[in-house]
Every structure is written in structure tokens, then in C-alpha cells.
Amino acid sequence: MPELPEVETVRRGLDRYTLDRAITGTEVLLPRTIAHPETPQEFSFGLQHTKIQGWHRRGKYLYAQLVSTKTPEAAGWLGVHLRMTGQLLWVESHTELHKHTRVRLFLGKDREIRFVDQRTFGQMWWIPPSKQLEQVMTGIAKLGPEPFDLAFSTGYFAAKLQKSSRNIKTVILDQNLVAGVGNIYADEALFMSKIHPNTSANQLTIDRVELLRASIIAVLQLSIEQGGTTFSNYLSVQGTNGNYGGMAWVYNRTKQPCRVCGTPIEKIRLGGRGTHYCPTCQSHDLPTS
Numbered sequence: 001m002p003e004l005p006e007v008e009t010v011r012r013g014l015d016r017y018t019l020d021r022a023i024t025g026t027e028v029l030l031p032r033t034i035a036h037p038e039t040p041q042e043f044s045f046g047l048q049h050t051k052i053q054g055w056h057r058r059g060k061y062l063y064a065q066l067v068s069t070k071t072p073e074a075a076g077w078l079g080v081h082l083r084m085t086g087q088l089l090w091v092e093s094h095t096e097l098h099k100h101t102r103v104r105l106f107l108g109k110d111r112e113i114r115f116v117d118q119r120t121f122g123q124m125w126w127i128p129p130s131k132q133l134e135q136v137m138t139g140i141a142k143l144g145p146e147p148f149d150l151a152f153s154t155g156y157f158a159a160k161l162q163k164s165s166r167n168i169k170t171v172i173l174d175q176n177l178v179a180g181v182g183n184i185y186a187d188e189a190l191f192m193s194k195i196h197p198n199t200s201a202n203q204l205t206i207d208r209v210e211l212l213r214a215s216i217i218a219v220l221q222l223s224i225e226q227g228g229t230t231f232s233n234y235l236s237v238q239g240t241n242g243n244y245g246g247m248a249w250v251y252n253r254t255k256q257p258c259r260v261c262g263t264p265i266e267k268i269r270l271g272g273r274g275t276h277y278c279p280t281c282q283s284h285d286l287p288t289s
Contacts, residue, residue, distance in 0.1 A: 002082045004147070004180030005223035006234050006242060007060050010088055013237030014055045014064070014113075017090045021107040022051040022069050030102040033115065035079075035123040036136050046126040047105070050075040059143045059179030062088075063125075063133060079125035079137045080115070085233040086122030089114045118233060143179040147217050152178055158209045161201040168204065169197035170271035172216070181216060184229055184251045187276045189215040191249045196282045197275045198268075250276040 002010070026047055028040035037043055050066040060082070066075040080088065093112050103115040103124055115124060127136045134141040145151035157178075164171050171177060172186050181189075190197050192215035195208060204212070223229060228242030229251075235241065245252065249259055253276060254267040263280040 001060075001084045001182055002086070002228070002234050003060065003182035003185055004057075004220055005185070005226075005244065006228035007057055007062060007082065007180070008224050009228045009236050009242065010082075011055045011057045011062055013090065014052075014062075014088065017111075017237065018052050018064075018107060018113065019054065020051055021111075022049075023047045023066075023105055023107060024109075025106040027104040027106075028102075029104070030117075030120060033102040033117065033120070033122060033124055034126075036125040036127065043124070043126045046076060046128060047078065052078070052107075058140050059146070059175055060182075061137060061140055063127075063137065074129045076129045076131075077125070077127040077133050079123075079127060079133070081123045081137075081139075083117070083119070083121035083123070085118040087114075087116040087233065087235050088237055089116060089235065089239055090237040091239075113237075143175055144177045146179050147181065147220055152213065152217075154206070154210045154213055157213050158204075158206055161204055161209060164201040166201055167198045167270050168195060168201045168212075169273070169275050171201040172212075173271070173273065178216070180220070183273050183275075184248070185216065185219050185223065187251045188219045188249055191276075191278060191282060192219060194282055197270055197277050250278060252276065 026044040028034060031040045034040050034043045049069045051069050053065045053067045055064045063077050063079040066078055068075045091112060091114055093110055098116050100116050100118045101114050102117050105113040125137055127133055160177050169186055172181055189212060193212040195212060223244040226243040227236055228234060229244040230241035250265050253265045255264045258265060258278040258281060261280045263278055265276055266279050267274055267276050
């Protein structure tokens with residue numbers, strides 16, 4: 001699933017190519033991709049005579065502010081969640097249609113945004129100006145602070161961790177705690193912090209909490225600089241791969257030597273998620289029972 005760096009990379013690409021472009025038409029090829037309104041026809045009607053004023057990201061959600069092409073009034077929001085395999089691609093309209101294309105948004109005569117989604121879990125919304133964004137994209141209201149926000153402080157993080165005896169890997173995947181961190185960057189941040197992923201969250205000292213917080217921020221920033229991570233389906237809006245995977249410390253490196261100590265990277269399952277770690281570098285907080 002695309003995580004914060006991948007979604008932020010997509011947002012920046014959309015901002016670069018689609019701002020102030022009018023949506024001249026739509027084609028919904030898979031109706032269940034549309035989460036709101038109830039029908040694809042209503043979705044298409046809502047986007048008529050609108051243009052994109054700006055793209056925003058909250059956690060793993062994307063949403064574009066729309067304005068009318070006929071008046072200076074707001075025209076609602078266009079929302080997207082890529083889920084597991086979604087891609088938003090900026091392509092020339094004559095480009096051959098990918099078999100997993102679900103929605104097409106035409107922006108002029110020669111360009112379009114294509115929502116390609118192999119697993120079909122991705123969603124799109126049109127939110128009318130009469131409704132609040134969070135009323136329709138209800139998942140946004142449940143999100144914790146962004147990792148880069150001041151609200152994600154050491155004090156906040158420590159207080160949340162002290163309330164949980166679950167393993168730290170599972171806890172930091174909780175989007176109610178901090179928004180946008182997924183499996184890749186949880187593994188990477190725990191390695192950078194030298195914390196064993198099966199350590200109980202409430203066992204971490206304040207120094208470890210601060211180190212983990214700083215590592216989460218650092219790895220997300222680095223991945224954004226590298227255009228995200230591509231291991232399977234993720235592509236930028238230009239159709240290019242992310243480059244962070246080639247420098248990952250542990251993620252997707254099972255049995256390969258640790259970049260620090262040479263010990264083979266191991267993989268276990270925690271909370272139903274594959275978890276990569278170095279048994280030597282991350283042995284400090286290894287549970288004793």
C-alpha cells in the first residue's frame with residue numbers, strides 16, 4: 001500500500017501538472033470505485049464545470065479543492081484513497097488504456113488523470129460544497145497528527161505509547177496515533193532506533209521514544225526526497241518508480257546482510273504484517289519472555 005511518502009510524491013506531481021486545469025469530462029469504468037455520491041452519474045455531474053485549485057494530503061488521503069469555471073465560487077472537493085494498488089497517472093489521452101483503469105478525468109483535449117487500480121480497493125469521492133470534507137471522507141476525522149506537525153511531539157507520543165502493551169510495530173501502524181506511517185517505514189524507523197519490533201510499547205524509555213519519533217520523521221523525509229518506494233504497484237504521476245527501496249535498511253531485505261553489522265535480516269509476522277528487522281542491531285529491547 002502506498003504510504004505517506006508515496007502519497008505525498010503523487011500530491012506534488014498532481015500540483016505540478018493539474019493546477020487550474022478544467023475538468024472537461026469523466027469516464028467511470030468501475031462504478032464501485034466511486035465512494036460518493038451514490039452513482040457514477042452524480043460523481044461526473046458534480047465535477048462538471050470545475051477546475052482544480054490545489055491538492056492536499058492528510059495521512060494517506062488525497063483531496064483537491066475545486067472551484068467553478070463559471071464563477072469564483074467553491075465547487076466542492078475531489079477525494080482519492082489509493083489503498084493497496086491504486087495509481088494516479090498523468091497521461092496523454094491517446095495513451096493505450098491500461099486494463100485496470102477504473103476512472104478517467106479529462107483535463108483538456110490532450111491530457112487526463114487515470115486512476116488505475118489492480119486490486120480495486122481504491123476509492124474516489126466528490127464532496128459538494130454544502131458538506132464538510134470530513135462528513136463524507138469520514139476516515140480523515142479519525143486520523144492522528146501528521147508526523148511533521150508540532151502536535152506529534154515527544155510528550156504526545158510517549159503518553160500514547162504508555163497506554164499500550166501491544167508490540168511497538170503494531171502500535172505505530174495505528175493511523176489514530178500518527179497518520180501516514182505504514183509497514184515499510186515502521187520497519188525502517190524501528191531499525192534506525194535500534195528497537196526490536198516486538199517490544200511492548202509501554203516499555204520504551206523516554207529517550208527511546210524521542211529517538212523513534214525522530215527516526216519516523218527522518219525516514220519519511222528521506223523517502224519523499226527519493227520519490228517514495230516501489231516494491232510492487234506504486235508509481236508517481238509520471239509513471240516512474242520510487243527510489244527509496246534501493247537504500248532500505250531492512251524492509252524487503254530478508255536474509256540479506258544488515259548494512260550495519262552484516263547479520264542476515266529476519267522476517268516475522270506481527271499483527272498480521274510482515275516485519276523485517278536485524279536480530280543483532282535491534283536486540284537491545286528484545287523481550288525476555
